[in-house]
Amino acid sequence: MEICGLVRGSCERYCPDAEAKMRIQKKLLNYFEYKDGQKQVPGVLVKEFTRSAADAKVPKAKDMRTELCLNKTVEYLLKDILLDERKPFNWVYDFVFDRLRMVRREIVIQQFDPKQTIKLLEPTIMFLAYSRYRLCAEPIEKFDPKICNQHLQECLNMTLCCYKELDDQSDHKEFTLRDLQRRCFIEALYQLFNLGTPEALVRGLTLPAKVREDDTFKLAFGICMNYHRGNLYRVIVDLPKLPHILCAVAAYKLQIIRRHLLEIFTHAYNNKQLTVPTAYLLRLTLVDKTQDFAQLCRHYNIALTPDSKAVHFNKTVFNSAAETVKAQREPFIEAKLQRIYLPEVLLLKKLWL
Amino acid sequence: MFGTVNNYLSGVLRSAEDYDGDSLGTFLSLRDVHVQNHNLYIAQPEKLVERMLKAPLDEVVIAHLKVLYYLAQEPPNYMEAYTQQAASCSAVVKLLQQLKDENWCLPLMYRVCLDLRYLAQACEKHCRGFTPGNILEKAADCMMACFRVCAADGRASEEDTKRLGMMNLVNQLFKIYFRINKLHLCKPLIRAIENCTFKDSFPLPEQITYKYFVGRRAMFDSNYREAVEYLSYAFTHCPDRFASNKRLILIYLVPVKMLLGYLPRKSLLERYDLLLFHDLALALKAGNVNQFDEIVRQHELVLIRSGIYLLVEKLKFIVYRNLFKKVFIIRQSHQLDMSDFLTALQFVGVTDVSIDETHCIVANLIYEGKVKGYISHAHNKLVISKQNPFPPLILA
Numbered sequence: 001m002e003i004c005g006l007v008r009g010s011c012e013r014y015c016p017d018a019e020a021k022m023r024i025q026k027k028l029l030n031y032f033e034y035k036d037g038q039k040q041v042p043g044v045l046v047k048e049f050t051r052s053a054a055d056a057k058v059p060k061a062k063d064m065r066t067e068l069c070l071n072k073t074v075e076y077l078l079k080d081i082l083l084d085e086r087k088p089f090n091w092v093y094d095f096v097f098d099r100l101r102m103v104r105r106e107i108v109i110q111q112f113d114p115k116q117t118i119k120l121l122e123p124t125i126m127f128l129a130y131s132r133y134r135l136c137a138e139p140i141e142k143f144d145p146k147i148c149n150q151h152l153q154e155c156l157n158m159t160l161c162c163y164k165e166l167d168d169q170s171d172h173k174e175f176t177l178r179d180l181q182r183r184c185f186i187e188a189l190y191q192l193f194n195l196g197t198p199e200a201l202v203r204g205l206t207l208p209a210k211v212r213e214d215d216t217f218k219l220a221f222g223i224c225m226n227y228h229r230g231n232l233y234r235v236i237v238d239l240p241k242l243p244h245i246l247c248a249v250a251a252y253k254l255q256i257i258r259r260h261l262l263e264i265f266t267h268a269y270n271n272k273q274l275t276v277p278t279a280y281l282l283r284l285t286l287v288d289k290t291q292d293f294a295q296l297c298r299h300y301n302i303a304l305t306p307d308s309k310a311v312h313f314n315k316t317v318f319n320s321a322a323e324t325v326k327a328q329r330e331p332f333i334e335a336k337l338q339r340i341y342l343p344e345v346l347l348l349k350k351l352w353l
Numbered sequence: 354m355f356g357t358v359n360n361y362l363s364g365v366l367r368s369a370e371d372y373d374g375d376s377l378g379t380f381l382s383l384r385d386v387h388v389q390n391h392n393l394y395i396a397q398p399e400k401l402v403e404r405m406l407k408a409p410l411d412e413v414v415i416a417h418l419k420v421l422y423y424l425a426q427e428p429p430n431y432m433e434a435y436t437q438q439a440a441s442c443s444a445v446v447k448l449l450q451q452l453k454d455e456n457w458c459l460p461l462m463y464r465v466c467l468d469l470r471y472l473a474q475a476c477e478k479h480c481r482g483f484t485p486g487n488i489l490e491k492a493a494d495c496m497m498a499c500f501r502v503c504a505a506d507g508r509a510s511e512e513d514t515k516r517l518g519m520m521n522l523v524n525q526l527f528k529i530y531f532r533i534n535k536l537h538l539c540k541p542l543i544r545a546i547e548n549c550t551f552k553d554s555f556p557l558p559e560q561i562t563y564k565y566f567v568g569r570r571a572m573f574d575s576n577y578r579e580a581v582e583y584l585s586y587a588f589t590h591c592p593d594r595f596a597s598n599k600r601l602i603l604i605y606l607v608p609v610k611m612l613l614g615y616l617p618r619k620s621l622l623e624r625y626d627l628l629l630f631h632d633l634a635l636a637l638k639a640g641n642v643n644q645f646d647e648i649v650r651q652h653e654l655v656l657i658r659s660g661i662y663l664l665v666e667k668l669k670f671i672v673y674r675n676l677f678k679k680v681f682i683i684r685q686s687h688q689l690d691m692s693d694f695l696t697a698l699q700f701v702g703v704t705d706v707s708i709d710e711t712h713c714i715v716a717n718l719i720y721e722g723k724v725k726g727y728i729s730h731a732h733n734k735l736v737i738s739k740q741n742p743f744p745p746l747i748l749a
Contacts, residue, residue: 203534225666229670230667231710232717233710233713237710263720264716267719269729270727274731275731283709
């Protein structure tokens with residue numbers, strides 16, 4: 001295909017001068033763009049997202065960043081801003097989300113090749129996946145999971161296409177082991193994010209052997225296959241074996257899995273006299289504390305014994321009309337995330353596998 | 354044997370004047386002999402064609418001659434040929450819009466769309482520099498333009514309406530969407546056909562193809578009864594002389610029926626060279642989990658390639674059911690020890706299974722109605738119903 005009218009960025013700063021000047025003048029700076037501790041003093045600006053519109057001119061080279069600069073921007077956002085604890089995380093999310101979105105637009109405008117695109121998109125995927133977990137319990141005004149999911153899916157699709165394109169190029173240099181490891185991680189993320197959809201499974205089955213044989217990918221894909229087979233037990237057993245971010249992505253479906261398991265148990269252990277010990281159920285539903293489990297039972301109208309040590313299952317009273325409990329932060333995942341240095345993982349510099 | 358361009362063009366003109374869609378389709382086909390006529394390889398045929406033919410038919414023919422020109426190059430320029438074929442397709446859309454209350458040119462549309470798909474496939478195979486599936490998706494967009502014109506033609510009488518062309522296009526689009534793994538795009542097409550008042554009067558071959566794809570889609574959505582209905586229709590109506598098509602249908606029909614409790618006859622599988630399913634059925638019947646897994650592993654590639662791997666994996670719980678039924682037959686009791694099931698699983702070679710998982714498997718079978726009874730956790734026993742503890746799957 002012909003490359004015509006291609007604009008390559010020449011700006012070496014996070015924010016092109018023209019935009020910086022305009023935004024400083026009009027006082028359109030984000031909280032994170034003011035100098036630390038000093039009100040009204042501009043600090044580090046990052047190019048903000050703007051839509052492509054019919055009346056907008058074709059961007060000039062100096063209004064767009066170079067590839068190196070874009071990579072640095074991503075690093076700045078996912079390290080300096082991400083670790084900024086002056087404001088709640090949803091502030092960080094809003095800021096980084098917007099600025100990464102602009103990075104994505106520049107990838108498209110400048111028509112970067114698959115390799116360049118992958119390098120910039122992989123961290124975006126990691127960031128969205130992490131934020132989606134970290135903010136899952138927030139109210140809708142602070143975090144909209146639907147929009148986050150949509151963007152995550154879009155980034156994943158774009159990246160997956162790039163991988164495929166590289167696979168098809170017979171003359172390309174072999175992936176380095178690091179590249180391959182990153183790819184396998186992202187492919188695993190895609191599988192878990194799309195847990196339960198046949199399209200993802202079909203993709204997983206037809207991936208090149210080098211990906212399918214990767215341990216992380218195998219574990220993630222195994223979970224997806226067991227979910228497909230209906231063997232939720234294996235899903236629950238394997239899920240905590242997943243590394244940090246992947247575990248966080250999978251945890252998003254955990255409430256659906258728990259609900260389904262409880263529904264199955266109400267049928268299987270359905271008896272007026274008999275009870276099932278809570279400890280056994282905690283283990284099978286990956287719930288930590290008895291009181292959390294009791295809450296879950298109340299929600300779906302499952303009766304517990306007065307001492308909460310056992311459960312009476314009765315399939316006729318199970319509240320199947322109840323909405324599935326919202327995803328929440330899980331202690332075992334928090335523990336995993338505690339052990340990693342987040343910027344390194346989000347930037348895929350070191351995956352801490 | 355081959356005539357001049359003018360011979361060719363007057364042939365086109367004659368078919369158009371006779372409202373002969375079939376022969377017009379042949380004139381614009383890439384599978385017809387005229388594509389070997391060197392006289393037709395013209396880089397800029399505009400002037401020649403415009404003298405003979407009226408718009409928008411001239412555009413269709415101009416684009417077609419350019420396609421021939423690009424394909425005749427060494428090596429063939431598939432990308433340009435595709436672009437021209439797409440232009441030809443858009444010109445057909447204009448033609449369709451112009452011919453109100455007439456549908457004689459539908460065969461032309463079929464032909465142009467079919468060749469468009471073939472060329473898109475050739476591009477995907479031979480060309481680089483675009484996202485895989487992208488060209489096919491664009492081809493689908495071109496066909497959708499045709500489809501919209503056809504679907505909107507509600508005013509003409511039942512014989513003359515272009516809506517009769519819908520099913521042919523839908524089948525073409527299905528082929529693309531299945532190839533690029535975008536099954537969700539099939540839904541609006543199916544709705545359009547199902548809402549058609551004369552959906553049963555489409556030609557039989559088109560109906561067979563249509564039902565085949567709708568059946569496969571239902572299969573992916575886990576609507577197994579619907580899938581069986583559509584695929585059975587396709588299988589029984591497909592004439593015997595199309596053995597390879599019948600085999601294709603069976604590849605999906607057999608496992609779906611197995612999921613609903615019907616095991617295939619060996620003779621049938623033998624006739625269509627599908628004995629793999631016979632082995633699978635034997636393992637399933639015996640409840641031999643390990644053997645079942647082994648067969649799936651052995652034929653993994655074939656199963657993945659034909660798109661039934663995921664379906665076959667779903668048979669697993671039926672294998673468990675059959676195994677557990679055997680435990681019941683041996684024990685002849687209505688109170689069965691859960692550890693017996695565990696032993697049975699280990700006996701058939703499942704080594705990494707725990708008592709917790711055994712509980713979960715049995716629980717799942719009860720939930721799905723494949724076993725009637727309840728588990729007593731305290732006694733570690735499955736108490737099964739006195740009547741029909743393992744109801745036949747066909748009834749479930």
